[in-house]
Amino acid sequence: MAILDGRAIAQKIKNQLKRKIAKMKLKPALAVVYAGSDPASLSYIKAKEKTAKEIGVDFLFYKFPAQVSEEKVVSLISGLNQNEKVSGIIVQLPLPAHLPKKEILNAIVPEKDVDVLSDESRKKFEKGEPAFVPPPAGAVLEFLKIAKKPLEKSSVVVVGRGMLVGEPVAALLKQKVKKLIICDRKTKNLSYETKKADILISAVGRPNLIKKEMIKKGAVVIDAGTAKHLGRIAGDVDFADVSLKASYITPVPGGVGPVTVAMLLANVVKAAKKAVKICIAVKP
CATH class of the missing domain: 3.40.50.10860 (Leucine Dehydrogenase, chain A, domain 1)
Structure with a gap:
């Protein structure tokens, strides 16, 4: 089992952005x-x-x-x-x-909507024509690059259908993966579905919802859920339990959160670069 260190990944992205900004x-x-x-x-x-x-x-x-x-x-x-x-x-x-x-x-306006939460931005994203990638979805892709699971051969289960994480992650992955299953509160047998996952992404906000008996051996597990539990921040995944069976796993805290912030700022830098290009184009 390998821990996907969100802080280290975020630092790498931040270093790249810092170099870009220095030239702007x-x-x-x-x-x-x-x-x-x-x-x-x-x-x-x-x-x-x-x-x-x-x-x-x-x-x-x-x-x-x-x-x-x-x-x-x-x-x-x-x-x-x-x-x-x-x-x-x-x-x-x-x-x-x-x-x-x-x-x-x-x-x-869509050209400044770096969270990709307006109706217009989300429609463009779902059609595959986004100005930006929603930061949580971008963060998940960064983790999957490191895990090196071939998406076109993978079954992916997304637990949670929220507008901030579940929906954009599912929309981003649906054209890239072999099979996509989305689970929510209407799912009758969550464990039956999660066991099918080569890649499991949970974004519910329910502490320790996902246990090791609910995952396939060697699955990549990305925990995008956060909630207060016994006075501390906890994820959806029972980390100590699931890490015994997963091939890669993200911790909470220090996993998806820092990378999401880094991806948000990557969108801000992208927006700034686009604005400069537009200004140059309209200059008389």
Whole structure:
């Protein structure tokens, strides 16, 4: 069994991005929009800020009180869409219950939607014409490159159908793999399905859901679920148990999370480069 070290993979990506940014005249900038004061969300934002500053991406944080109106949030996003210094925009989820998530995410223009969460961006991605790859899906691909499992010969099981991880990962892999099975809360016998997987990706947020008796010997196991368990961050996979049977496995923390942040910033750098090309093209 080999541990897929997300921190090491993320560092490699960050080093590459740092070299690219050093050659750019216009510094990339990421704008993060958030409403509320949830400690977990603020912690995720801090992680993004730390990584951005580490590689030379400007980080702009716009924090609203939880009671903010939809109009104020959309107005800010509209201004950021038009701001040439801003390369990418994300809205940190979850939003307070009164704010319409769909309308707010759809306010971000596709060329700055580095999280790939607006309807337009997601449709383009599902058609195979994306401006960007959703960061969690990009992170999963990075792990699979290291595991060297031939996707065209592999059966893949994705546990979880969430819009942040499960859906984009499934959409990315469906054209690349031999067989794709998606499991959710309606799946009657989860263990029966997961045992078929050469590659198992779980993104539910239920601690220790996946046990070793639920996987095929030698499977690649990617744990993209996170939740608080006994005062600590835990993944969907019972790491100590499943690692006895898997060929490759990601830990939580230190697995998918750091690589997802690195892939988000890779999208920001890509957006900045595209913006520069557009400016050059329209210059009189």
